[in-house]
Amino acid sequence: MAIIAKEQLRANLDEIIWNIEEARISVSEHHIVQLVAVGKYTDIENIEMLYKLGQRAFGENQVQQLKERTNILKELPLQWHMIGSLQKNKINNLIDLNPTLMQSLDSLELALELDKKLKAKSSKMNCLIQINSANEDTKSGFSSQEAYDIYQTIKDSCTNINLKGVMSIGANSEDKKLIQKSFETTYDIYEKLQKDGATICSMGMSGDYQLAIRCGSNLVRVGSALFK
Ligand SMILES: *Cc1c(COP(=O)(O)O)cnc(C)c1O
Secondary structure, three states: OOOOOHHHHHHHHHHHHHHHHHHHHHHOOOOOOEEEEEOOOOOHHHHHHHHHOOOOEEEEOOHHHHHHHHHHOOOOOOEEEEOOOOOHHHHHHHHHHOOOEEEEEOOHHHHHHHHHHHHHOOOOEEEEEEEEOOOOOOOOOEEHHHHHHHHHHHHHHOOOEEEEEEEEOOOOOOOHHHHHHHHHHHHHHHHHHHHHOOOEEEEOOOOOHHHHHHOOOOEEEEOOOOOO
């Protein structure tokens, strides 16, 4: 980790915003995409600098890091997203941090436990379910087959969780076609869930965010391409 020069950060951000713009316009002028800057590999100084350059939404994959950073930067009007797997013993910590969006609800057990603890604290949380759309052993999340039904189950039984949509990580492959297929699978599920109020389809990282947007993503999570 190191401090990145302001001009470098500005150039990285400009390039990514430009690429997002190009991809989203190819879908529709009305297709709006949110950029979440993933800070997990970078220093907090770079997050603060990126905020000064206009970025508001940031993502972290560990509750501990999220806690430290939200605390240090609490004077800034930032939106914090939790994007990593949540251990059961960290649920209360996460609730206390009141994230804008928890993107990585990856098991029914976790959803039930989170809901129980939210109720105990009279809190609510905006969440996405994580879909393992390429059915990879190395990834957590619901299979594409079960995702639709699970969404209904969580929506009906976890009343303190506000389900907002889906999140997925593209297939881990060099083959663009395979990655595209995994995004299309996630998007199909998202499309069906729109009647249940789903509004967020979170797909796309540094290596594949333009492709993800062309497949319908409206939230991209970009880390290494921003903080380089
Ligand atoms: C690390 C991470 C990202 C960002 O990855 P980059 O390839 O560095 O852009 C996005 N989403 C999740 C869930 C992550 O863990």
